[in-house]
Amino acid sequence: MSTIDQARLIDLFNLMADAIEREKDHLCELDGAIGDADHGVTMSIGFSAVRKALSEVNAAHPTDVFNTAAKAFLNAVGASAGPLYATAFMRAGAKVKGQTVLDRTAVADMVTAMADGVRSRGKADLGDKTMLDAWDPAAKAALQALEADRSAAEILSQAADAAEKGATTTIDMMAKKGRSARLGPRSVGHIDPGAASTAILLRAMADGFTAE
Numbered sequence: 195m196s197t198i199d200q201a202r203l204i205d206l207f208n209l210m211a212d213a214i215e216r217e218k219d220h221l222c223e224l225d226g227a228i229g230d231a232d233h234g235v236t237m238s239i240g241f242s243a244v245r246k247a248l249s250e251v252n253a254a255h256p257t258d259v260f261n262t263a264a265k266a267f268l269n270a271v272g273a274s275a276g277p278l279y280a281t282a283f284m285r286a287g288a289k290v291k292g293q294t295v296l297d298r299t300a301v302a303d304m305v306t307a308m309a310d311g312v313r314s315r316g317k318a319d320l321g322d323k324t325m326l327d328a329w330d331p332a333a334k335a336a337l338q339a340l341e342a343d344r345s346a347a348e349i350l351s352q353a354a355d356a357a358e359k360g361a362t363t364t365i366d367m368m369a370k371k372g373r374s375a376r377l378g379p380r381s382v383g384h385i386d387p388g389a390a391s392t393a394i395l396l397r398a399m400a401d402g403f404t405a406e
């Protein structure tokens with residue numbers, strides 16, 4: 195499979211929801227070190243709502259899937275990660291509007307649009323120890339892979355690799371945004387949970403795409 199239609203995109207969202215469910219406790223532990231220990235629960239609530247909404251929607255295009263996911267996620271998770279991921283999904287939907295299947299260019303566009311959404315909604319800078327530190331390298335890797343004529347699957351897997359590396363770099367950063375910023379230097383030495391969940395989501399998409 196080299197493209198993603200709306201049904202396949204729903205499958206990928208369900209795989210992301212499965213991955214979040216598997217990593218729920220782990221994400222809560224990560225958040226517990228520098229925050230309020232709820233990130234796994236928050237993500238689980240958001241993706242459970244996405245799964246339910248997507249099981250009921252009559253989506254004709256990938257854009258409908260992204261918009262449904264965004265709305266469900268935002269309704270379920272009003273604070274913190276909610277608006278960030280909702281904006282990411284909304285931007286991806288807007289970027290591929292009118293396309294019935296997502297080809298390799300659209301797959302790279304999808305990743306960069308999500309990163310742009312997180313950047314503009316979160317107003318964090320690189321190095322602030324946020325999910326942007328995973329999204330930004332993921333977007334750059336997706337573009338690089340696109341320009342290097344890689345397949346859609348390779349674009350996603352290289353984005354996931356970059357997100358994982360980016361998430362790891364947050365360990366040495368001092369938090370400048372959100373609840374963890376209150377810890378100042380004590381936030382150093384822990385991975386940012388939002389960056390960790392970003393890497394989990396991109397890996398789930400990449401693996402789901404490749405497995406087909």
Ligand SMILES: [Mg+2]
Nearest residue numbers: 229230232233
């Ligand atoms: Mg939290």
